[in-house]
Amino acid sequence: WYHGTGELTGSSAGGGSAYFDGNGIYKSIDGGITWDSIPSTSDNNAAGSFNPWDFVWNIALDKSNLTEDELYAATYGSIHRSIDGGQSWTMILGGGTAYYNNVEVTTDGIVYATISSDGTDKGIWRSNDGVTWNRIHPSTFPSTYGRAAIGINPSNENEIYFLIAETDGSGQF
16 A cells, blocks of 8 residues: 655645645555555655655556556656656656646556646646656647546546646636
8 A cells, every 4th residue: 555645735724825745655565554654755854845755646556567566656746657666766757846746547557647737748648658658638728727637437447537627718628
């Protein structure tokens, strides 16, 4: 099991733009009884010392990969991939200041990712292998948008849904 830490939006400790720094990703190998920090994602610094791993939006595992412990993490600014259970990571998309990012994996190992419009590699992405990526959003996609949720239909994984928030001058498309 994996758990990402930090809350970049929605907290109320200090006002509308307050956030809670996390400390990377934690992993449990005993069904959630005990948890250990993954050192490659933690900085063990108090709040205010910024690290993209302090804000983990979500984690997605590739259960189709039977030879590696492959997982993806959507953090502040980017999407990362690990093939060794989080001991090491490769940034695969982003690298800028994208506030909102998301990643999901189908049972066949197809990876979908979103990067908000305020960052590098903005848009909706698809990958068959987690290494090579294709931008797949339509030409009518809004130029300004925030958070994007990804939903994979479990009955038909060829149906992927994206719910986009904070669009500027856009509605349904």
